[in-house]
Amino acid sequence: MAKIIPFKGLRPTRDKVSLVSCRSFEDYNAVEIAYLLDYNPFSFIHVLNPAYVNQSKVTYDKRFKMVAAKLNDFKKEGILIKEEKPTYYLYQISTKTWSFTGIVAGTSIEDYQSNVIKRHEDTLEYRVRLFKEYLYHSKFNTEPVLMMYPDQEDINQWINIKKDEKPLYDFSTVTKERHTIWRIDQETDVEWLTNQFTDIQELYIADGHHRFASAELLQTEHADDGTLRPHNSVMTYLIAESNIKIYEFNRIIHDLNNHTKEEFLGLLGQKFDVVNKEQQLWKPAKKMEFGMYLDGDFYALTLKDKKQSDSILQQLDAQILYDEVLHPILGLDDLRNDARIDYVPGNESIVTIKELVDDGEYEVGFMLYPTNVSEIKKVADNDLIMPPKSTYIEPKFMNGLFIYEI
Incomplete structure (x- = not known):
């Protein structure tokens, strides 16, 4: 009450x-x-x-x-x-x-x-x-x-x-x-x-x-x-x-953790179907899809293994991106405090991400699909905490x- x-x-x-x-x-x-x-x-x-x-x-x-x-x-x-x-x-x-x-x-x-x-x-x-x-x-x-x-x-x-x-x-x-x-x-x-x-x-x-x-x-x-x-x-x-x-919070990262572009795309290909969209301003239209901007091209990343987890956290796109890319490939541990990562709110155009990467300060940007109210409530009802910068409301x-x- x-x-x-x-x-x-x-x-x-x-x-x-x-x-x-x-x-x-x-x-x-x-x-x-x-x-x-x-x-x-x-x-x-x-x-x-x-x-x-x-x-x-x-x-x-x-x-x-x-x-x-x-x-x-x-x-x-x-x-x-x-x-x-x-x-x-x-x-x-x-x-x-x-x-x-x-x-x-x-x-x-x-x-x-x-x-x-x-x-x-x-x-x-x-x-x-x-x-x-x-x-x-x-x-x-x-x-x-x-x-x-x-x-x-x-x-x-x-x-x-x-x-x-x-x-x-x-x-x-x-x-x-x-x-x-x-x-x-x-x-x-x-x-x-x-x-x-x-x-x-x-x-x-x-x-x-x-x-x-x-x-x-x-x-x-x-x-x-x-x-x-x-x-x-x-x-x-x-x-x-x-x-x-x-809205989502999109991620921009300063470097590829010492990977070459080819090595990085190869590692992504083990977990995702990777499609080069070239100059198309592409962003995800559903869960478990991710957009990426790297070296002048946009990419569509679709998770290959879409099995449902019992944990609501493991179903969140922000957590999936962390578990499959940001932590194991790019070596990011603390998303709240690591100076190698920054965030762009989803109410800004993805052109902003393109410009930031093209200027050379960042190496790669990721676009996420927004979390919904039901997911927020499920996380709260289970006394759990969402990954940092999961939502811009x-x-x-x-x-x-x-x-x-x-």
């Missing part, structure tokens, strides 16, 4: 929402950041990175405290305002070709600990601890964890009704995305939606495993020291599993739209 929790969030005033909201900090290059900081005094980038000029000279703790101070400046200046009562939000992100609609709510740390909220990715301890320190010193989070729930007809109908009402925000960005947000603060709506989720047995983290783990660690280490507000939930974007978009969120204070 899942528990969702309304919260009194901070948010931008209506007249400034398009100026305040920004993409994730990592999405900007240095020139874009400098431009936003110089020419947009309302950008949430000012909050996220107040020490951008001399970052190398500022410790993490000091930087995080500066983030908290800048957030307080935005509050004092009236750029951000606080909700008067606990609230949910209905949030739609759309372009001409796709649309995502979900519910912004708190989800329970206790549910995470009891495995009502399930995970499929591993976390790195240093990242969990670093973001925990960020939360501890800054006292807020603005990027919700992406969470899937099984499609519910009653919730779908309710969402469609609410979307006919006047939104709180409706604005577009320079990336041609439209963001529409409805505030759900009427007591009857809040109670109804809360009760709907009590009938859902499990929720699945789609993206944001480190953020949830950091929030749990924060509660565990600081719940009783009086330095934080009562803290038992994490800000989450809840989306029906049919509305989520899962959308939607992605704007920062500064909702601020969850701790």
